[in-house]
Amino acid sequence: MSMEQTYIVNSGTTRETMNRLEMDSRWRLGAPASLLALGVLMVGVGLGSPAFAQEAEGFVTNTLPGPPPAEQVEAGKRVYFTKCVWCHGVNGSGDGPGADRLWPRPRNFNAGTFKIRHTASGELPLIDVDLLQTVTHGLPGSAMPSWEGILSEDQRRDVLAFVTTELVQERSWQDEEFEELHVLELDKLAAAAVPASAESIKRGSELVIENKCIECHGLEGRGDGNAFNLKDDWGFSIQPADWHKCWNFRGSRQDAYNVKNIFRTFSTGINGTPMPSFADNTTVEDRWHIANYVGSLCERDTDVDIAGGQVTDEIAATLASAKPRGIDPLTDKPKVNFVIPSKFAEGELPKDEHDPRWYDERWEKEGRRIVAIGGQITHKPRNFVTRIDDIWVQSLYNETHVTMMFRWDDRTKSIQEDEVDWDPYEVNLADYGIVEQEPGGSRFDDDGMHPDSIAAKQTSYQVFNDGLAFQMPIKFQELPPPRKPRYFWGDEGFPVDIAKWTADGNLLAYEGTGWDQDLEGRDDFTEQLKLEKAEWKDGRWTVIISRPLKADYEADTYIELGKYIPINFFVWDGHNGDVGRKMGVSAFYYLVLEPPIPSEAKWYAGLAAVGLVIVEGWILTRRSNRRKELGTK
Amino acid sequence: MxxxxxxxxxxxxxxxxxxxxxxxxxxxxxxxxxxxxxxxxxxxxxxxxxxxxxxxxxxxxxxxxxxxxxxxxxxxxxxxxxxxxxxxxxxxxxxxxxxxxxxxxxxxxxxxxxxxxxxxxxxxxxxxxxxxxxLPSFDEPIELRTVHPAPPATTKVHGKTYVLQTAQQPYRIDTEGKYDPAYSNAHIVDQSMGRLMKDVNSSEDNPWDPNAKGYIKHVREGGEIFFQNCHFCHGDNLNGRGLWAFAFNPIPANFTDAGTIAQLQETFVFWRVAKGGIGLPGEGFPWASVMPPWEQHLTVDEIWKVIMFEYWHTGYYPRTWD
Incomplete structure (x- = not known):
């Protein structure tokens, strides 16, 4: 959906656009949209029923707040110039020194456009609810952290007084003529929320199709519907939310699995983006169904196949019964376990993700592990944007082979089409023009579009191959723990065994001897690697790779049962311009092939029990003797 | 709950x-x-x-x-x-x-x-x-890492050798341009809740004041470098909770904790920043740390400035030799 369309369908944004027209604002992109919108509005007025005169279901009208006291604004200025200015800039235009390497780009406050609100689409937010919650809980998935515990509540309110009076320049909370606040009564509505039953989830899955949510968010809600053509009000590329990662929802308020947050965003829209409010065309009940469905897709303790969004009763029931993942309060992301267990599989190893052995009851809770991915920021060219921020890994083995299934959300399937000048084993690509984002700089004045910023460049990268690689040490048996080869393709004297898959269908084995050393092909081992499956579907890659357990001890990782084998992962998103060292990396994990239960366990357990019986007998005999003694006295 | x-x-x-x-x-x-x-x-x-x-x-x-x-x-x-x-x-x-x-x-x-x-x-x-x-159980192995290993006597950065005992932060200067740690220490942020700058209207306390000179101006330059390079891991509040902090192990240092830069000499921090994770001795797990060797990305001047910013923003003094 283009921006213009959004403005027409969305009455709230129309009102906002009109304000801007009247106010001789520095509004740039919106001009054509505004004219269009004004036309629509005039038609509305002509018919005598402007769309915004009616209250959408679930909203009440609030009075505008008064101006904050001058002392509070002054106190807030002190907070702002200590903590916020570094990204949001001296004029609040979202152009501080940090801004050019950030995507999403820091908020430009000047126009008074704020994403997460309880107020109707296009309206200013509630300062002491919406903005306070944003500062308190942060905006996950962006660089905005939670300031709770760092700034006192008073300090947080002070800085909002400064931002809303001094930096929001094109609108005002005291502007009686143009501003209105229609507030979603979220707490009241949440008290009577529709429970997330299987029926509600199924109904929600139908409603997201009826309401065309899937056009942007994709059939399975992984944000892959219109992943690459969306822009915000400032012309910066943005992407639709991935419903499977609720902890990354900007409005998740450190309470990721609470569907109330989804209900709010769906009801009020996200100002400044193509995400409209659906308050005018859905009932409160339907909004709860949608929130329940969207919330149920957030990854839980089982990987539910939702069949391209065609949710059956059975799928809905599975979604409804799955348990939320543990969220780490230190990071507000799912908890990470650094051990990746591999279980024994009878017979041939699985060829696809549907094999029941991935899901059988031997896995406690579930077999897949989440691997957190960060940008490669150690060596040039650094990667400041990780479109892929986690991958899921699961492993099985038989007598001869081990297999690993990797699944990760990637909004775009990227296969390199243009010829490149370098060979796949080359890693120093600076000479070929693969360089990192320039830092931008410090600005005392607003320079407009920031065409050199990382946010402006997001859609203009040359497309390379999506890719995934994992490395394990060669001859790890000889390393004194905790020594490992360096996480970044090993180091001199401690080489690593790298298996790298790229979306053009190659699966190659390399030896790595350092971050800046060209990889060395290992053709004989490449022949033994097997790509069981590589498929991109509805915004998710599924890649299954198997390899022999015991290959050449001297040249490949020689895998033995019960050993902790250090392993780490690399991932490339071709549409992010990822290639060579520009990639995402993980920390060290351990792959452990769990050996069968030793028979001694049963013997020793029996022995311990029998031992205790003997001790008990002894105690009872003693007591009864003592009783007799006392009795004879 | x-x-x-x-x-x-x-x-x-x-x-x-x-x-x-x-x-x-x-x-x-x-x-x-x-x-x-x-x-x-x-x-x-x-x-x-x-x-x-x-x-x-x-x-x-x-x-x-x-x-x-x-x-x-x-x-x-x-x-x-x-x-x-x-x-x-x-x-x-x-x-x-x-x-x-x-x-x-x-x-x-x-x-x-x-x-x-x-x-x-x-x-x-x-x-x-x-x-x-x-039953065989496979919990995460516990590996004990030395967070602040002993530094070397000297370190060579961009072709110049720095003796850690005698090297000096060149930007810790008063408004006249004279080396003056007492002056700079008087203009760090308050240690109370929020750690805010002392006076937003003073060109000696506010790095963003257009008239800022000497120490406080260099603090701003250091802050710019920090927010272009370091915050991804060390966080917007320098507390080690950046965007990717959760993806890495060892986790990034928390500078607001009294146990990190507050108890280190500035030259020690200079060595750690310049040489990064890969420059650590074995007990510091150089193979696991993603801390960049900043000499590959920053000039010596930029490294000194960003260190000074870290002390300013956390409200700590560097430990001194005496």
Whole structure:
């Protein structure tokens, strides 16, 4: 959906656009949209029923707040110039020194456009609810952290007084003529929320199709519907939310699995983006169904196949019964376990993700592990944007082979089409023009579009191959723990065994001897690697790779049962311009092939029990003797 | 369920205070119940306190969770403490033992049933426990890393050798351009809540004042470098909770903690920043750290400035040699 369309369908944004027209604002992109919108509005007025005169279901009208006291604004200025200015800039235009390497780009406050609100689409937010919650809980998935515990509540309110009076320049909370606040009564509505039953989830899955949510968010809600053509009000590329990662929802308020947050965003829209409010065309009940469905897709303790969004009763029931993942309060992301267990599989190893052995009851809770991915920021060219921020890994083995299934959300399937000048084993690509984002700089004045910023460049990268690689040490048996080869393709004297898959269908084995050393092909081992499956579907890659357990001890990782084998992962998103060292990396994990239960366990357990019986007998005999003694006295 | 949040940097004190309050609460309850004539037997009170401390408080309250081996030590210590408490005098010890003796000796139907049940259940329980503990388990191995290893005597950055004992932060200068640590230390942020700059309207305290000169101007330049390079891991508030902090292990240093830059010399930080993770000695796990060797990305001047910013923004002084 283009921006213009959004403005027409969305009455709230129309009102906002009109304000801007009247106010001789520095509004740039919106001009054509505004004219269009004004036309629509005039038609509305002509018919005598402007769309915004009616209250959408679930909203009440609030009075505008008064101006904050001058002392509070002054106190807030002190907070702002200590903590916020570094990204949001001296004029609040979202152009501080940090801004050019950030995507999403820091908020430009000047126009008074704020994403997460309880107020109707296009309206200013509630300062002491919406903005306070944003500062308190942060905006996950962006660089905005939670300031709770760092700034006192008073300090947080002070800085909002400064931002809303001094930096929001094109609108005002005291502007009686143009501003209105229609507030979603979220707490009241949440008290009577529709429970997330299987029926509600199924109904929600139908409603997201009826309401065309899937056009942007994709059939399975992984944000892959219109992943690459969306822009915000400032012309910066943005992407639709991935419903499977609720902890990354900007409005998740450190309470990721609470569907109330989804209900709010769906009801009020996200100002400044193509995400409209659906308050005018859905009932409160339907909004709860949608929130329940969207919330149920957030990854839980089982990987539910939702069949391209065609949710059956059975799928809905599975979604409804799955348990939320543990969220780490230190990071507000799912908890990470650094051990990746591999279980024994009878017979041939699985060829696809549907094999029941991935899901059988031997896995406690579930077999897949989440691997957190960060940008490669150690060596040039650094990667400041990780479109892929986690991958899921699961492993099985038989007598001869081990297999690993990797699944990760990637909004775009990227296969390199243009010829490149370098060979796949080359890693120093600076000479070929693969360089990192320039830092931008410090600005005392607003320079407009920031065409050199990382946010402006997001859609203009040359497309390379999506890719995934994992490395394990060669001859790890000889390393004194905790020594490992360096996480970044090993180091001199401690080489690593790298298996790298790229979306053009190659699966190659390399030896790595350092971050800046060209990889060395290992053709004989490449022949033994097997790509069981590589498929991109509805915004998710599924890649299954198997390899022999015991290959050449001297040249490949020689895998033995019960050993902790250090392993780490690399991932490339071709549409992010990822290639060579520009990639995402993980920390060290351990792959452990769990050996069968030793028979001694049963013997020793029996022995311990029998031992205790003997001790008990002894105690009872003693007591009864003592009783007799006392009795004879 | 929402807990009272753990205050960053104050956790040990908070833990001790909370436990003390709980113990005080238990003692008061015990005393009041006894006064009311419904005293809890020592045996059950001891078990209750032990379970509260070990199976509840240490297991679920402390975050990040402490390993089982450490909890086992606390468990033993607290069991010893409880035994000392219940065996203060002969009468107390007898009172403590009474429920056990009653079960062993009693002749009522209830004690007979209980005795038989215990005789059967205890060996079964022990057997199951032994079986479980003999199963191969694959927990994360505990690897102890030295966070601040001993620095070298000298370090060579961009072709120039710096002696860590004598090298000097070149930007710690007053408005006249004279090296003056006392001046710079007077203009760091306040240590109170929020760690805010002292006066936003003073060109000596506010790095963003257009008239800022000397130290405070260089703080701004350092801050720009920090927010273009470092915040991705070390976080917008320098507390080690950046965007990708969760993806890496070892986790990024928390500069607001009194145990990092506050107890290091500025030249030590210079060495750590310039050489990065890969430049650490073995005990610092150079193979796992993603800390860049910043000499590959920044000039010497930029490194000094960003270090000065870190001290300014956290409100700490660098440790000095004297």
């Amino acid at each position: 929402k807990w009272i949040p753990l205050v960053e940097g104050q956790m040990p004190m908070q833990m001790i205070a909370e436990l003390a309050i709980c113990i005080l609460f238990f003692s008061t309850c015990n005393y009041l119940l006894k006064k009311a004539g419904v005293g809890v037997p020592k045996f059950w009170a001891g078990i209750l306190v032990w379970c509260f401390v070990n199976l509840f408080y240490l297991k679920y309250r402390i975050y990040p969770p402490i390993p089982f081996s450490v909890r086992a030590i606390y468990g033993t210590v607290s069991a010893c403490g409880i035994f000392m408490w219940v065996s203060g005098s002969q009468e107390e010890w007898l009172e403590f033992k009474r429920p056990i003796i009653n079960v062993l000796d009693g002749n009522t139907a209830f004690t007979k049933v209980l005795r038989t049940a215990l005789l059967l259940l205890l060996p079964i329980g022990l057997g199951a426990f032994a079986y479980n503990s003999l």
